[in-house]
Amino acid sequence: MSDRSDLLLEGVVGSFAYGLNTPASDIDYLGVYVEPTRTFLGLHPPTRDRGTRQGRDGADATYHEVGKAIGLILSCNPTASEILWLEDYTVATEFGAELIDLRSCFLSAQRVRHSYFGYAMAQFRRMLHRQETQGLGDARLAKHARHTRRLLWQGYELYTTGVLPIRLPDPEPYFEFGRQMMTADGAEIAKALIAEYERKFDEATSVLPRHPNEAPLEDFMQRVRRAHLDD
Template sequence: MERIEVEQRTILIGLAGSHGYGLNRPDSDFDYRGVFIAPKRYYLGFDRIEQKDTGWDEPGIFSFLNGNKDTVIYELRKILLLLAGANPNVLELLWLNNYPFVSAVGQHLINHKQLFLSKKVKHTYTGYAFAQIKKMETHRKWLLKPPQKKPIPSDFAIEDEAPLSKDELNAFLEYLYNLIRGRIEFLEEAEQLYKLLTADIDFKGVLKQYTLPDETLEYTQNLTNSRKDFIRLLQKSQNYQIALREWKAYLSWQENRNPARAEMERKSGFDLKHGMHCIRLLRSGVEILRQGEVIVDRRIAGDVEDLRAILKGEYSYEQVMKMAEDLVAEMEVVYEQSTLPHKPDLEEINKLCMELVEMQGWH
């Protein structure tokens, strides 16, 4: 869809990112997030659209979006799914302080924001925080012990045959995922299984991101009716592809780092921005479980100066990691005490979706 078509059917636009958190500096980018409702053919025909995240140099209605590359406007059904899944980056959109544009339909969505709060936030907010920690640890490793050369197959004992390609690996792991999923879906519900299945873990992503452990190889061989030598080659190829991916990421990191951020990272020994976002996410998750609301603006939450201190390098890597560890422990406690539902009411969310579409109309 063209930019102007999306904007004509936009129901709200919020200023998110550092401005939403109250952590912006004079040179901070403007991150806009919004919602639009697609025309009739996208609901009743074959056309599909999930979001508009490019083309902001096209003619449009909202001049503040002109040329802004940090803009995403989600189609209603896509964002409702993300909201129901307690996606941290999307959930905050309904709790912002600054909306450059809100229609009556958009306000109706904001008025129903409590529908999307559930105990799922424990899993999603800690998951996003751990992703920040993973980036911190990776960058720290590159700072302290940078890789010396591009990996080659022989580094992983792949001598007489070619390693499996990324596409070949993904095809096999997709097949493995479907076999495993077929077994999980028919298990009877138990408490531990319930927690596992409601955690919104991307099991397919886990399979494709990490090497199969030794203890799973025999099971995988039997489950997939594969040869033992193929399963071993699969494991070696995974190690090789992961190392190759990390090498490419290292080169990209070196080439594209913001110079000021790189200097702060060099002095402190870790990426300060990832550290700050890790703590912000964990504190927000605790607040939601405890208070039943999302406090986006950290000036209101009362920890904006503390988060700025992390960004300035006033906390060591060890101190930030200890903060994260304490917050994860606190999250476990407040999760048990929280009065939020275990999961959102999807039937009510479905009704809200229909209400919003009907309010917008097809004109």
């Protein structure tokens, strides 16, 4: 993304943020930008499909337009939501900082459980597919395993505490889980972990509300659009 003047937020996400980076890991960036409001008034306004940009000076980077970002975070999409819970930011404007302050307004118990558990299951299916097609020697099996366990842990923490932890307190169990996935027993070990977390979710009492608090988010969006009307 060559023009960075419209960024509200940007930070490092992915393995480096989680503490799961290896020598082969790339640095991943995630950000939120804002389109000039006038672009929504013409014949071809930005749609959700067009509201994402890729690239940052050769690095892996994804940027969502603020309207799309808010929609994704309201659905508790794990990949989009983490931008509001990072420890540090490479860009944080006044509106970006306000969006961070509103992060709890996005949360709802059912969406958190559905999204994080759903994303973990998607990673698990990728693992099984790689086992079947590439064999146990595929190093990406370990990566999928690490992120399956991370998603389950993060989702449960968010569900039970209302806080999304980004950096893992001890990465080693996740690396060990990755190594286990590259053995003949890996699939069964992963199934057991998923069953364990499903039981934990069932038995837990969530601190999150049933529905997100959309009123402050609506007010925020209205002010962002008015502020960028003449850009």
